[in-house]
Amino acid sequence: MATSAGPAAPSTTSNAPVAIVCVGMAGSGKTTFMQRLVSHLYTHPDPTVREPAVPKTPTAPPYILNLDPAVHHVPFTPNIDIRDSVNYKEVMKQFNLGPNGGILTSLNLFSTKIDQVISLLEKRTKPPEPVAEPEQTTVEFMTNTGKATPVPESQQVKHILVDTPGQIEVFVWSASGEILLSSLASTFPTVIAYVIDTPRTTSTSTFMSNMLYACSILYKTKLPMILVFNKTDVQNADFAKEWMTDFEAFQDALRKEEEGGSFGGEGSAVGGGSGYMGSLLNSMSLVLDEFYKHLSVVGVSAMTGEGIDEFFKGVNAKKEEFERDYKPELERRRAERESAKVAHRQRELSKLMKDMNVGPSKGKKPAKPRPTTTEEPDTVSDAEDMDDKSDNAGFGNYDEIMEDNDDSDDADYADTDDTLQSRYQTALKNSGASDDQDMSFLRMMHKAKLG
Numbered sequence: 001m002a003t004s005a006g007p008a009a010p011s012t013t014s015n016a017p018v019a020i021v022c023v024g025m026a027g028s029g030k031t032t033f034m035q036r037l038v039s040h041l042y043t044h045p046d047p048t049v050r051e052p053a054v055p056k057t058p059t060a061p062p063y064i065l066n067l068d069p070a071v072h073h074v075p076f077t078p079n080i081d082i083r084d085s086v087n088y089k090e091v092m093k094q095f096n097l098g099p100n101g102g103i104l105t106s107l108n109l110f111s112t113k114i115d116q117v118i119s120l121l122e123k124r125t126k127p128p129e130p131v132a133e134p135e136q137t138t139v140e141f142m143t144n145t146g147k148a149t150p151v152p153e154s155q156q157v158k159h160i161l162v163d164t165p166g167q168i169e170v171f172v173w174s175a176s177g178e179i180l181l182s183s184l185a186s187t188f189p190t191v192i193a194y195v196i197d198t199p200r201t202t203s204t205s206t207f208m209s210n211m212l213y214a215c216s217i218l219y220k221t222k223l224p225m226i227l228v229f230n231k232t233d234v235q236n237a238d239f240a241k242e243w244m245t246d247f248e249a250f251q252d253a254l255r256k257e258e259e260g261g262s263f264g265g266e267g268s269a270v271g272g273g274s275g276y277m278g279s280l281l282n283s284m285s286l287v288l289d290e291f292y293k294h295l296s297v298v299g300v301s302a303m304t305g306e307g308i309d310e311f312f313k314g315v316n317a318k319k320e321e322f323e324r325d326y327k328p329e330l331e332r333r334r335a336e337r338e339s340a341k342v343a344h345r346q347r348e349l350s351k352l353m354k355d356m357n358v359g360p361s362k363g364k365k366p367a368k369p370r371p372t373t374t375e376e377p378d379t380v381s382d383a384e385d386m387d388d389k390s391d392n393a394g395f396g397n398y399d400e401i402m403e404d405n406d407d408s409d410d411a412d413y414a415d416t417d418d419t420l421q422s423r424y425q426t427a428l429k430n431s432g433a434s435d436d437q438d439m440s441f442l443r444m445m446h447k448a449k450l451g
């Protein structure tokens with residue numbers, strides 16, 4: 001277990017911005033922690049910026065995503081806010097859902113826009129073009145008006161902060177949560193910050209519950225994780241760090257709690273004598289020893305700002321770990337998915353060819369890039385506005401999103417058309433059929449978009 005990132009070592013990481021996804025139980029302080037991170041980045045000098053003329057350049061403002069559709073108020077201004085796209089209350093009403101179902105459905109609806117979100121993030125975090133004069137290093141980005149504006153290197157986004165709903169399972173275990181996280185992680189180095197309410201974790205059983213939860217998130221997301229023991233202004237987190245590094249210290253605490261009758265064993269005022277909890281926790285702590293080794297642990301106070309520097313050191317260390325250990329695996333999985341997709345399409349096409357009694361494929365043209373619009377949206381909300389001015393209760397444009405997906409299929413089919421048409425024409429020529437037949441088939445293909 002790494003309890004601290006130590007002194008700043010020479011970095012081997014890329015310049016890509018790091019995405020920090022804040023996950024934690026309701027009330028653990030995720031939103032307050034996010035606010036603290038934002039204000040820290042705005043006010044603290046960035047040691048990595050190469051601008052000797054301005055030694056105290058603040059770290060570039062972060063790019064902020066709010067993925068909690070049910071939050072009333074966020075104490076920062078998110079660049080992308082799920083509430084701009086989906087009306088959580090309306091979702092509950094229209095689909096007759098409870099609060100958790102409402103959050104889940106809102107996330108599902110929002111995840112259909114993940115491509116737009118990622119392309120916006122990519123645009124905002126674009127690295128500077130290489131130029132001759134280092135002091136003139138700038139990056140072009142689009143303003144609301146669509147006009148290109150130079151951005152100094154010091155202001156390039158280096159951190160993407162993501163706030164998530166307190167219902168962890170709704171985010172981490174849902175299909176939409178997986179889509180959002182995997183899309184983010186396949187584009188940027190991504191780190192999970194698991195926020196823990198320290199004052200409510202002082203007993204061995206609540207501590208162990210939290211560790212098991214963190215463990216399940218780590219294995220589900222397969223992303224590097226930092227345990228953030230929050231609210232250290234109320235309760236110091238040293239006890240937790242000790243329990244994670246010294247098995248005997250945890251055993252001692254467990255014994256004391258057992259003797260005090262905390263687990264319903266002998267001498268307990270409640271329950272009566274099962275005492276299984278003590279031995280279960282004992283075994284758990286042994287099992288989790290391996291898991292602790294993969295974590296960074298920091299104690300912070302989102303209220304006072306204590307420990308935030310150490311947190312960012314931990315983020316840098318985890319970013320390196322991501323690029324070293326996680327990225328190759330992610331890329332391998334992505335390549336696997338891509339080749340499976342290509343093989344599937346090829347199989348389908350061959351089947352079609354067989355049905356039509358046309359010869360086998362001699363290769364396929366790569367997919368055409370989708371046409372881009374000249375006017376670029378600034379946020380997902382803007383993108384939606386451009387798509388559909390009449391946003392009906394947030395998900396009125398859902399159908400249109402589905403249409404968008406159809407469009408992309410059309411692009412694939414159009415690609416298939418070309419190949420199919422040329423192959424059909426060749427086969428027709430070889431068989432000596434008349435031009436009339438040729439034209440009627442092409443007309444039919446054009447009409448059906450596939451043939």
Ligand SMILES: Nc1nc2c(ncn2[C@@H]2O[C@H](COP(=O)(O)OP(=O)(O)OP(=O)(O)O)[C@@H](O)[C@H]2O)c(=O)[nH]1
Pocket residue numbers: 024025026027028029030031032033071165166167230231232233234300301302303304
């Ligand atoms: N003393 C202290 N209180 C904190 C700290 N961080 C958060 N709180 C308090 O904890 C409560 C919950 O904080 P939030 O930031 O709303 O927690 P959350 O995890 O975003 O909550 P949900 O949105 O419900 O998931 C608030 O009353 C905060 O003021 C801290 O570092 N110290």
